[in-house]
Amino acid sequence: MSAQKWLFVKNFIKHPVTVSSIIPSSRFLMNRVLNRIDWERARTIIEFGPGVGNFTKEILKRMRPDARLGVIELNHDFVKLLSAIGDRRLHVAHQSVEGVEDVMRQMGCSQVDYVISGIPFSVLPEPVREKVVQSTHSVLSADGSFMVYQFSRAVLPHLEKVFRKVEEEFEPLNVLPARLFYCAK
Template sequence: MAGYEALAERKPTRLKQKMRRFFGAWGVFFQGFVEHPVMVGSIIPSSRYTIRKMLRPVDWERCQLFVEYGPGVGTFCQPVLDRLPRDASLIVIDTNPLFIEYLNRTIHDSRFVAVHGSAEDVEEIVRAHGHEQADYVLSGLPFSTLPEGLGPRIAAATYRVIRPGGAFLTYQFSNAARNLTAQHFDRVDSGFEPLNILPCRLAWGWKRKPDAAASNG
């Protein structure tokens, strides 16, 4: 390869590295959006108001495994870790290796595991890390723009992996995630957060606990 050709190949990489260093998490998030717009829900990370409202219903004392789909640069990761019990775990799953590399480089917590993979494989991923089920699953994936058939497969796998009494937490700009959640979960609570760019629709899909009478019978 000629010297000028090698230099031409290195320039974009160096430019990306400079952008990441200058803009920090925002630069990484923007690059991830540009490279994989279909898989990233927004060009801007969620606001602290969205984070607070989304996590409010979680029973943290009973949470041993929290899973997140599409963590991006970790907007929710530290708030979850701040609330999570010391003996619990947070597993995040993302198809973008750029985000996984960034998270592993910036989050140093023994309870944290970042997996490069697909949310539709959540059951296998959870088992591979020594768990049978998750207490809560959080998703900011853009279900309305995912490849055909992927959204329903993710929703079905999520229902199976969540323990009875647990919940599937979603935030999105449309009702696509809520509608998919309603097809599987026993109860869906809805919310809205205007203090977000763009304003965000929230949903909590709850998996019913086994009826006490039925379990005793």
């Protein structure tokens, strides 16, 4: 097992509720999400709960040289690893995703084209979950997309309450199989 996967497993053992998955997402899940992004159009991207940075590194590979990526992560070990990526387009915020609007301000951005979320919504207290969905809606550009992957459909009614349209997909090749939701304003 790679050092990064091992760090992920160790943190799952220490913080099972917030990390919520025993291993990082599969390449199948990652490609399913990232293949939907219009990379030519994407100038600002935010990632919620990047973990050890498997999505983060692939986003940086695919993203325009003049685009910005903000990642918001609670876990100290993961933040250390993410900060070591050392790409000038990357802004690492060590805080909870409730503060997405503050992170946008730190980055000097008013709107975001894509928000990709791997955080476990079902374990967030109700008011926090509501705030995260509302704040994400308010920072997204008119044609932006909030892309959410989860192990259950429990978050769907919360997304549907705020977003005009939510499209669903399913990725079986992941531990655990994942539900995907693409939300438009």
